[in-house]
Structure formats: structure tokens, C-alpha cells
Amino acid sequence: MKVTIEQGALLKALEHVQSVVERRNTIPILSNVVLEAQNGALLLTATDLEIEIKESIEAEVAETGATTAPAHMLYDIVNKLPAGSQVNLSKDEAATQLSLNSGSSSFVLQSLPREDFPSLTLGDMPHAFALPAGDLLRLIDKTRFAISNEDTRHYLNGIYLHIVDEGGTSMLRAVATDGHRLAQAQCPQPVGANEMPAIIVPRKTVNELQKLLKNSSGEVSVQVSETKINFSHENMSLTSKLIDGKFPDYNRVIPSNNDKRLSVDAKAFVQCVDRVSAVSNERSRAVKLSLANDSLTFTVSNPESGSATDELGVGYNADALDIGFNARYLLDITGQLDGDMAVFELADSGSPTLIRDEQDSDALYVLMPMRV
Structure with missing residues (x-):
């Protein structure tokens, strides 16, 4: 050679x-x-x-x-x-x-x-389709932060890719959850993907694919079987085994009747959470959100280091509510929002909160509250 x-x-x-x-x-x-x-x-x-x-x-x-x-x-x-x-x-x-x-x-x-040298042979890959690299990268970027790191629930250690019917339109949907938060994003179903089985793409594969597709354009060819998936783009090919397991029925944890609506400037919200969490306990990272008429107060109290408060004008006209969240989880989710405004749909201090990007109807997030 x-x-x-x-x-x-x-x-x-x-x-x-x-x-x-x-x-x-x-x-x-x-x-x-x-x-x-x-x-x-x-x-x-x-x-x-x-x-x-x-x-x-x-x-x-x-x-x-x-x-x-x-x-x-x-x-x-x-x-x-x-x-x-x-x-x-x-x-x-x-x-x-x-x-x-x-x-x-x-x-x-x-x-x-x-x-x-061992070869990860493709075998029979009966389902093949192509989608824009930007669409695939978006599905990954919007959801991978919520992949679980707990090996005891291996079926949560990846992104769940499947086809759904959304108001009469077929969509390719990606979902990830670690039990504390859930991220969902979707794009129009690629031609040829209609019979694709529901699959779980492992965390490491997701991270490698994200690196390979960063700043890429053009289309990605995808081949899928029950046990493997292959991505081909330009001069690169990635083949991976899939997670053998059943992803839970995530629709059960997505709230549909949360009647309290908070509309807030996403950038200002992130800055407030980031500021007050500077004194939070490194382990719990708890921050309390107190909602009243068009007002949101952020509070962190840490007996070891001190306390912090901050206030923000928001759109909110429901009953007053105090609710606590993990600050890091809040920042992870709001960091994915592309639009100027974030929308929180809440029920009470003990129920999951739904978070949406006002300018992106194809992505949603669910966050479990914590005691503060």
C-alpha cells in the first residue's frame, strides 16, 4: 500500500x-x-x-x-x-x-x-428513505439533551424515532426522556418511511451523528431494519445497532389540560434562571418560580451559601402559583427554543409543566416539578 x-x-x-x-x-x-x-x-x-x-x-x-x-x-x-x-x-x-x-x-x-478487523454487516435493510441533513440534525439537537444516562433503564438511553399521524399529516417524530424531562420534535415524514418500525437510536450513535452532520447540507440516506440503522451522507457512512427494548408510552406524561398559561421572553427568562442559580445547591439546583398577575419572581435559597431573587414582567393572568424546578433542566429546555417567546402551560405545583416554543409548533417539552 x-x-x-x-x-x-x-x-x-x-x-x-x-x-x-x-x-x-x-x-x-x-x-x-x-x-x-x-x-x-x-x-x-x-x-x-x-x-x-x-x-x-x-x-x-x-x-x-x-x-x-x-x-x-x-x-x-x-x-x-x-x-x-x-x-x-x-x-x-x-x-x-x-x-x-x-x-x-x-x-x-x-x-x-x-x-x-470485524465488520458490522448491514444485512437486510428493508426500509430506505432520505431526508435533509438539517431536518435530521434538528431532531437530534432538540431532543438529545433529555436522553437518560441510567443504564438500569436501557430503553431510555437513546432517541425514539417513529412515524405518527398528526392531524392527518404523517410525521417523523423523535422523543427522548430521562423520567424528569421529555423532549419531542418532529418533521414531515420522508418519502419511503411510512412502514419504518419504531426504533431507539443509542446515545453514542446520536452524539456521533450530531458531530458528523454539524454544518452539513444536502440529504442523508437512511436505511433501517429491526436491529440496525445506517446513515449515509456525502463520503461518510455510519452504521449502528439499535437498542433492543420497548420505549414507554410517552403520551401519558404529556399534559393536555394545563389551564394556566405563562408567556415570557425566552432570552430574559434564561438570564434570570442563570443568575439566581449561581447560589443554588450544586446537587439539587432548585429554583422557585412564583407567578402572580403579569409577574414572575425567581427565588433560590441555599442554607450553605445564601439566597437570590430576581423578577421579570411576563404574560400571566391566572391564579397565583409557586412551583419549583431543577435550574439546569430549565436551562437545557429553554436553550433549545428558537423563537423570542417561551410558553409554559401549568396546572399546579405538583404536576408536569408543558413548555413550547411560540414560533415552533413541531417541538414541545415536558418538565417535572420539584419541591422547594
Whole structure:
């Protein structure tokens, strides 16, 4: 194998694929990235047996072939090479080492046989469709913060993707919840997705996909089976196993009869919560919201550090209400709002609150209150 490639292009591709490689591996080959020199391109592949990322980049190939090399070490080396320099990768068929040369710098890395590298085969993927990268990224960005980190409820450790009927219109909906908060976002159903099974995309896959699609345009091709999903975009492909489990009936926790409506400037609300929470208990992060006629008072009381209050003019004309929330959860949700105004629909101090973006009807959030 002999290939020459520009440092920046190689670095970008390595940055994408090496992020799925675990720092500590009991199986040595999983610490490596596959380098496959094809006609006019270098194909990189990395996996952790749950996710596989492939990326192809243009290269000058003098001799085709394939090998593997330590993913993180190779990334660190290329990252430290001069920007814009040419990187030469070579390996004789009988050798067990990969040579890397760039300018006056030379490296020799131990490699393992390409044949030993596991492949996350797609198998039969009966459901295929495409959707704009911006739509998919929006579904991820609006919901991933609410994914649960508790491994005991593994079925909550991802985003639930499924097709729903919304007033006669079919929508692709994403939902995530950790039991304390719920995030829901949706977009028009892509052509060909009508028979797609309801699936749970794992947290790590969601995070890797978010990084890969950031600042992207064009369409993403999606293939789905009962156990796997594949995303293909430009020169990149991500294949992942799905979470085997049943997502709970989230509609049961979305309130429909909350009769108290609060309308507030989203940016000003975030600033007030952020200010008063500076003295909150690091563990509970509790903030009390006191609502009266067109007035909202924020209060934090922490016996260890002090107290704080702030006031904000709002749109509210229902009965007076005191309700407490986790400040971090409030900031996570309001940070997702694109419009100027946030709308809170409340019932009482012990019931879940519904939060909407006044300018985005395709996203909603539910937040459980806490005692303060």
C-alpha cells in the first residue's frame, strides 16, 4: 500500500472515525482504524462493535492495499504535522508496520492485519428513505439533551424515532426522556418511511451523528431494519445497532389540560434562571418560580451559601402559583427554543409543566416539578 494525502483532509477524516474508538480495549484490533487504499481514494473504517463509521477521502494512490493502525495515535501524529503538508503512508504486503512520512518527520507504527478487523454487516435493510441533513440534525439537537444516562433503564438511553399521524399529516417524530424531562420534535415524514418500525437510536450513535452532520447540507440516506440503522451522507457512512427494548408510552406524561398559561421572553427568562442559580445547591439546583398577575419572581435559597431573587414582567393572568424546578433542566429546555417567546402551560405545583416554543409548533417539552 502506498498513498499520499493532504494533512488537513486526513486529519478531518481521522477526527470523525477515531471518536468511536474506545480509549481502553480488551480486543487490540478495536483500537485500530482500517486504512484501505483504493483507486483515487483512501477509505477509513473504525468500530466499537456497536457503531461503525466509514469515511472516504481523495488521495494519490500509487499502490492499492489495506492495513490497520492505532486510531488515536495516528490522529495525534497527523494533528501535529504542519497544516497543508503532504502525508505519505506505505506498507509492504509482508510487513507488520505502517510507515508515515511527511517532510522531515518519519513514523513507524505497529499494524494488525486487515483480515482481523470485524465488520458490522448491514444485512437486510428493508426500509430506505432520505431526508435533509438539517431536518435530521434538528431532531437530534432538540431532543438529545433529555436522553437518560441510567443504564438500569436501557430503553431510555437513546432517541425514539417513529412515524405518527398528526392531524392527518404523517410525521417523523423523535422523543427522548430521562423520567424528569421529555423532549419531542418532529418533521414531515420522508418519502419511503411510512412502514419504518419504531426504533431507539443509542446515545453514542446520536452524539456521533450530531458531530458528523454539524454544518452539513444536502440529504442523508437512511436505511433501517429491526436491529440496525445506517446513515449515509456525502463520503461518510455510519452504521449502528439499535437498542433492543420497548420505549414507554410517552403520551401519558404529556399534559393536555394545563389551564394556566405563562408567556415570557425566552432570552430574559434564561438570564434570570442563570443568575439566581449561581447560589443554588450544586446537587439539587432548585429554583422557585412564583407567578402572580403579569409577574414572575425567581427565588433560590441555599442554607450553605445564601439566597437570590430576581423578577421579570411576563404574560400571566391566572391564579397565583409557586412551583419549583431543577435550574439546569430549565436551562437545557429553554436553550433549545428558537423563537423570542417561551410558553409554559401549568396546572399546579405538583404536576408536569408543558413548555413550547411560540414560533415552533413541531417541538414541545415536558418538565417535572420539584419541591422547594
